[in-house]
Amino acid sequence: MDRMPKWADALLVPLISILIAFLISGLVILAIGEDPINALQIMVTGALGSSYGWGYTLYYATNFMFTGLGVAVAFHASLFNIGGDGQAQLGGLGVALVCLLIPWPNWWTALIVASLASAAFGALWAAIPAWLQAKRGSHIVITTIMFNFIGSALLNYLLVNVLRPVGSMDPATANFPAVTGLPHIEDVLGLVGIPFTKGTPANVTLFIALAACVGVWVLLWQTRFGYALRAFGKSEAAAKYAGISPVKITMYAMLISGALSGMMAINNVMGESGRLVLNSSEGAGFIGIAVALMGRSHPFGVFLAAILFGFLYQGGAELALWTTIPSQLITVIQALVILFTGALDNLVRIPVEWMFRKYSRRRA
Amino acid sequence: MAKGNTSGRQETAAPAIAHPAIELRGISKAFGPVQANKDISIRVARGSIHGIIGENGAGKSTLMSILYGFYKADAGEILINGTPTTIPDSQAAIRAGIGMVFQHFKLVQNFTVLENVVLGAEDGALLRPSLAKARKLLTQLAKEYELNVDPDALIEDLSVGHQQRVEILKALYRQADILILDEPTGVLTPAEADHLFRILENLKREGKTIILITHKLREIMEITETVSVMRRGQMTATVKTAETSPEELAELMVGRKVLLRVDKVPAKPGKTVLEVENLRVTDDKGVQRLKGVSLNVRAGEILGIAGVAGNGQSELLEVLGGTAHGLGVIRLNGESLDLTGKHSDGQTRRAKGIAHVPEDRQRLGLIMDFTAWENVAFGYHNDPAYQRNALLMNNAALLKETEAKMGRFDVRPPDPRLHAKNFSGGNQQKLVLAREIERNPDLLLIGQPTRGVDIGAIEFIHQQIVRLRDAGKAILLVSVELDEIMSLSDRIAVMFDGRIMGERLPGETNERELGLLMAGMDGKAA
Numbered sequence: 001m002d003r004m005p006k007w008a009d010a011l012l013v014p015l016i017s018i019l020i021a022f023l024i025s026g027l028v029i030l031a032i033g034e035d036p037i038n039a040l041q042i043m044v045t046g047a048l049g050s051s052y053g054w055g056y057t058l059y060y061a062t063n064f065m066f067t068g069l070g071v072a073v074a075f076h077a078s079l080f081n082i083g084g085d086g087q088a089q090l091g092g093l094g095v096a097l098v099c100l101l102i103p104w105p106n107w108w109t110a111l112i113v114a115s116l117a118s119a120a121f122g123a124l125w126a127a128i129p130a131w132l133q134a135k136r137g138s139h140i141v142i143t144t145i146m147f148n149f150i151g152s153a154l155l156n157y158l159l160v161n162v163l164r165p166v167g168s169m170d171p172a173t174a175n176f177p178a179v180t181g182l183p184h185i186e187d188v189l190g191l192v193g194i195p196f197t198k199g200t201p202a203n204v205t206l207f208i209a210l211a212a213c214v215g216v217w218v219l220l221w222q223t224r225f226g227y228a229l230r231a232f233g234k235s236e237a238a239a240k241y242a243g244i245s246p247v248k249i250t251m252y253a254m255l256i257s258g259a260l261s262g263m264m265a266i267n268n269v270m271g272e273s274g275r276l277v278l279n280s281s282e283g284a285g286f287i288g289i290a291v292a293l294m295g296r297s298h299p300f301g302v303f304l305a306a307i308l309f310g311f312l313y314q315g316g317a318e319l320a321l322w323t324t325i326p327s328q329l330i331t332v333i334q335a336l337v338i339l340f341t342g343a344l345d346n347l348v349r350i351p352v353e354w355m356f357r358k359y360s361r362r363r364a
Numbered sequence: 365m366a367k368g369n370t371s372g373r374q375e376t377a378a379p380a381i382a383h384p385a386i387e388l389r390g391i392s393k394a395f396g397p398v399q400a401n402k403d404i405s406i407r408v409a410r411g412s413i414h415g416i417i418g419e420n421g422a423g424k425s426t427l428m429s430i431l432y433g434f435y436k437a438d439a440g441e442i443l444i445n446g447t448p449t450t451i452p453d454s455q456a457a458i459r460a461g462i463g464m465v466f467q468h469f470k471l472v473q474n475f476t477v478l479e480n481v482v483l484g485a486e487d488g489a490l491l492r493p494s495l496a497k498a499r500k501l502l503t504q505l506a507k508e509y510e511l512n513v514d515p516d517a518l519i520e521d522l523s524v525g526h527q528q529r530v531e532i533l534k535a536l537y538r539q540a541d542i543l544i545l546d547e548p549t550g551v552l553t554p555a556e557a558d559h560l561f562r563i564l565e566n567l568k569r570e571g572k573t574i575i576l577i578t579h580k581l582r583e584i585m586e587i588t589e590t591v592s593v594m595r596r597g598q599m600t601a602t603v604k605t606a607e608t609s610p611e612e613l614a615e616l617m618v619g620r621k622v623l624l625r626v627d628k629v630p631a632k633p634g635k636t637v638l639e640v641e642n643l644r645v646t647d648d649k650g651v652q653r654l655k656g657v658s659l660n661v662r663a664g665e666i667l668g669i670a671g672v673a674g675n676g677q678s679e680l681l682e683v684l685g686g687t688a689h690g691l692g693v694i695r696l697n698g699e700s701l702d703l704t705g706k707h708s709d710g711q712t713r714r715a716k717g718i719a720h721v722p723e724d725r726q727r728l729g730l731i732m733d734f735t736a737w738e739n740v741a742f743g744y745h746n747d748p749a750y751q752r753n754a755l756l757m758n759n760a761a762l763l764k765e766t767e768a769k770m771g772r773f774d775v776r777p778p779d780p781r782l783h784a785k786n787f788s789g790g791n792q793q794k795l796v797l798a799r800e801i802e803r804n805p806d807l808l809l810i811g812q813p814t815r816g817v818d819i820g821a822i823e824f825i826h827q828q829i830v831r832l833r834d835a836g837k838a839i840l841l842v843s844v845e846l847d848e849i850m851s852l853s854d855r856i857a858v859m860f861d862g863r864i865m866g867e868r869l870p871g872e873t874n875e876r877e878l879g880l881l882m883a884g885m886d887g888k889a890a
Contacts, residue, residue: 235727235732243710357396
């Protein structure tokens, strides 16, 4: 049986899914007595209509790229890492310790070490569930969820009792030294002569995220390890036949996954807030699951899906700002997008496949 | 056409109608662009055993699925006993008197025989009356047809042969007049197969109509009266079995002349390559699967392991190939292999010169979602030849090598970018063989080399195995096809219940003796 072309599978199906999600969102907005067209206009202009909007959209997208890649790498090894959020929070701890404890001469040395620290802390937080899965068979979904809570509680304790500066009432670390501040996107784009508004949180981390997308692609499809990882993900029994060690792949895949999620912290903790606050990840770890699902676990798909969710986040914030549409509705729209692109994928896929078959038969 | 010659000798149950039990007229069915059945017409005479033979993918299963209501034909007509009948689902098929015995049984493992027979055909909400009725019927059927099964035994405790009888009983309980059996002997010992054939003969005598789908020419010749041959979705011929020969049928199936016997010169065995001593394997559930197996294979010979599936052959291959742990001694070229430690994995075994074509190529030998070229590296992805540098793999080189391999092993279509799942069974197997044989191993482990492979490809695969033997390599062959073992092996070892029952030379034994050994009986005592 012939299947539909690759482009339709990768682009057309998600696109139709998003359209349906937006259509239903529109109906919901209509039902609460607001104007959906107007709402869409606000979202688009707010998120994409100015470089200010783009700055925020890209900032959010950077977060989602890291967590999305993290989930995607684990997916390829057939492991469902739900612990991205906890890993991102632990990554934040790594960044905070590096920025606060070491006197840095300039931002880029700090960035390199902070990146490594965030990756290491994220990986560490994935390592324990990974080990439990590989050696003891404890299901990774359960353990990573539990580690989100443990991580959250750990940071709560550390921020309140250990890292909080004396005299502060806020459960957060002190501000990082100014030298660790990362160049913002306008500084980077300014170098190549592209003008960009000041004052958005988008920063140089975006380019690290893009590099990570390329890196993950190379890792998965151009290296021996990626080959073994994908083989293991497709069939554990076959991987064993080929002499690929399940323990090794499970461990390394989860370490890489955790490291990527952890690296999100250089964007939000180091690049944006300049200090570590409670619940720094703000649920980006969970959005990463949707991003990976929608991006079909391919780095380029993750990139596109991250931009889409960045748009939804920023557009949603604008919507809450300019209309009486409650902010909960933004969550509804996001949920609908996740529902249609992730869970109800076949709802669109099967009719599209059928149409392609019909069309190709008529031509033949 | 066949109605005259069979209805004449039915004196008991055959009614006096002249209509065939089943008549298909111009049945066509397409899946997308693939024409699975094309204008098929066939008449199956009442009270006869009608064989349908064809290669994998010839459309046999599709045709039977249409008859049993799983698929709807795009065109054509089904007549049961002369009446045009539509069969939208399996319920309708059962009402029309059609019973199906699938290749993979559809039984509830932890139910008793009686419960399985009644399941889905209960008379009412209360089970007891149905069970009592079934019990009575079962006893009666057991007497009539040699269909003895303990009605209160759990399915999981029954042998495969008995489970199959339950499937037949299920169909008869639903008052099937027409029984379709799909590859019924694949899992049976020769003795069990003989018993099945006796049952089928008895059923025929009672006026039942039987359709036997198989790829085994011998069975067709042995039991059917009429045989229809399918090739590429079409019915190429329907002939009287008495008037044809295996060679003619094979040619009709494949569309060209086929060599049914393996062409080989006597082996010239050299030094011992593989020595296995007192090998024991216990599986995850604590069941001992190998109970002290000892054997050896020399360079330039094929040792065939015969046996009914599930008697430890798989575990033997797994331990040798490095996918399972075992206790005992395995020596390759005189060197002891690590059986439980760090170096007991497939990678190490390959490095030492053991290649392994696994029994289940779709589950183990290939990654179905990988492309052909990715699968050619499978198990050998650490080979320096496939690396561009310390970091990256050389995918381009792999692609080129795959193209060459596909040419040499006649893999069709020769597209290295196609996913493994899109190749036919035979071509998948050729891909695995190309990968393993071209490594030039000292020892080749090969399990079920031609399971699910069409006749044309079987010939090619057998030639490749013999060629490797003639190149002075040791080959351990495991197969449940006795014909294959007999024709390929230079020595035959029979396995039963995790033990080697005995070794025979193919020239000095016969299927009967091997069959007894396979059933756990000493050949000499019989």
